[in-house]
Amino acid sequence: MPDIQPYLILSATLFVIGAAGVVARRNAIIVFMSIELMLNSVNLSLVAFSAQLGDVTGQILVFFVMTVAAAEAAIGLAIVIALFRRKQTLNLDEINILKW
Amino acid sequence: MTLESVIFSVLAASAVGSALLVVTRRNPVMSALYLIVNFFCLAGLYLTLHAQFIAIIQILVYAGAIMVLFVFVIMLLNLGDERKLSDGVSWKKIVAAGFCAALLMEFVYILIYSEPSPAVMSASMATEIGTVEYIGSQLFTKFLFPFEITSLILTAAIVGAIVLAKRKLD
């Protein structure tokens, strides 16, 4: 069984890259993809912990996270489509009728 | 170096590289494609952790379904290579990058210096846990209740997506 520490560090790295994308990017779709990246990096930690502990809960939680991510993708992209139909832009700096 | 650590290093390097490309590309289509590459790398890493079922699901659900939805929407909205969507460097981003680097250092520090959990199991046991049979048997007994909650989440998401995106209501 490999040592899981490298996996945890990799997972933290990917999480932070995703978080940086959310904070820094202004394109709604790319922000959303960065969030998907964060969720995925957490899945890697979960599988690593599951392997180390010899417990299946982590893998099952990954399964649920994927379901939630699918539901989130459906809703999020529906919101994006509804918005784009009216505004013709996805730049978060231009989506500013309400003070941000 | 053992074969395992070589495989890990290659997959980890390509995962980090593709993740960086996802958050830096101007064109959303490119971001989406690099995200798919990232998902494949993670699926490979799951295999090295003996989680076969999750690895397959990762490719089927994430790369196969969720990312197809993303690419489809990007194409539908014709976001192609829009210049006005691109964004340059600003002080905000430098602050964000610094903040994230600090966050990462903290995570890595804590992960390196935290004591490893005691229970480490053998490879054969790990392989058994990752099988479809074992996951299925747990999913439909102990985890039946959360499993049913996910079905509610998917139902609610269907209703919600229709409410928001259907062209004509009533």
Next chain:
Amino acid sequence: MSLNIADFVSSSPLMAVTATALLLILVEASRKGRPGLSFTLSMAGLFAASVFAVVNYSDEQIVFFGMLRQGWYANFLNLVFLSAAMLTVLVSKPYLERQGAHRGEYYILILFATIGMMFMAGANDLIVVFLGIELMSLCLYVLAGFFRTKDTSNESALKYFLLGAFATGFLLYGITLIYGTAGTTNLEAISKNLPTLSSQWMFMVGVGLLLTAFAFKVAAVPFHMWAPDVYEGAPTTVTAFMSTGAKAAAFATFVLLFHQVFQFTGSKVNDLIAYIAAASMVLGNVIAIAQANIKRMLAYSSIAHAGYMLSGIAAGNSEGQTGILFYLVAYTLMNVGAFGIVGLMEKVDDQNLQLDDYTGLSQQRPFLAALMAIFMFSLAGVPPFAGFFGKYYVFLSAVKADMTWLAVVGVMTSLVSAYYYLRIVVLMYFRDGKGDVAAQPAIPALVAVTSSAILLLQFGIFPSFIVNAVQKLF
């Protein structure tokens, strides 16, 4: 392992709402364009669920293979969520009809969100906490964008979605680190191993990430920035539901995790929560003064109220718990009431949403003005309304936990808040109006706001009614 009938009986409030939601989908599919039926059915389902919650109130059980904990705590909060949902449904019907968006899907989403909240309050496992939050949030994202043809509504949905999903990432990472150190996601097991766990850095980072995620969900400073925009842009009745039901659900889990499971009383974690509470009270109340739009003003006021409730969690004693639960009841009633009246006043295209539009309301609609005055007095914490006792209990708990400074900040900022709440009362009663404020008559909405005003007065005069329900079983 097998399922018992008892599992279903003790979670009957949950089952009733779920069955109603699924039934409504079938009704919508077969009888298109008749949302009145969905309205009636959802009210019936929510009412039946409240009856079940009262009947099962003190039936303590852990059901569904250790996933769900039913008992007084879950049922007390179920009653809060169900009342928030019922009041919201009542005020929504006339509002949506006026805005030309009365569709049955609205009620389906309200019901699904309520189910998510009930999972959060009854969770006995971090997996259920996660899934409950997601079910609730997904429905609320859609509800915030329910007016598809309005730019403000779309924008509100997008902002809420992106920041909500971002917070989900933190929540999930927190759960993962806790699972990695504790080896389980079961709350009882974590609670038992707490002494060994809390010395581990990784566990504490997980707790910190959970704290961040919940601060996001309850809109506490410094993670509050989404709230004013989202509350302003969403349909008013949805704002009423988000600011009460969703906030109550987030606090329910917050109390469950940080009060019953983690128990960091007197530690650095509780100090941190106290700072968050103080910052929320100060910032929310000060910025609320400068707002001209009433929905935005109430949004900042809700940030301040999150601060008051967080001081009960920071105190970490049983008075704090009683205080928060009492506060949640009072806050739900007064905020649904206030937003309900804002919804009654609102015209198409966001007209009548400025504070100035309330000038002279007492002359044209004396009854509405009187109700609004009650809600404003209660929000400001003036006795004899329930809002006063809510504040009294949480500040008392802070004093008992040697956090007198927090109680002092709370009382001072409450005095500041009186300025902007009472300004509305002054405008309504002591200024001459423009003469076109008349809101359309809407029986269900009037029933809802009147009953919340009556309940506020009742719980304000007889607070023991709720205090006993909380203490007796703890």
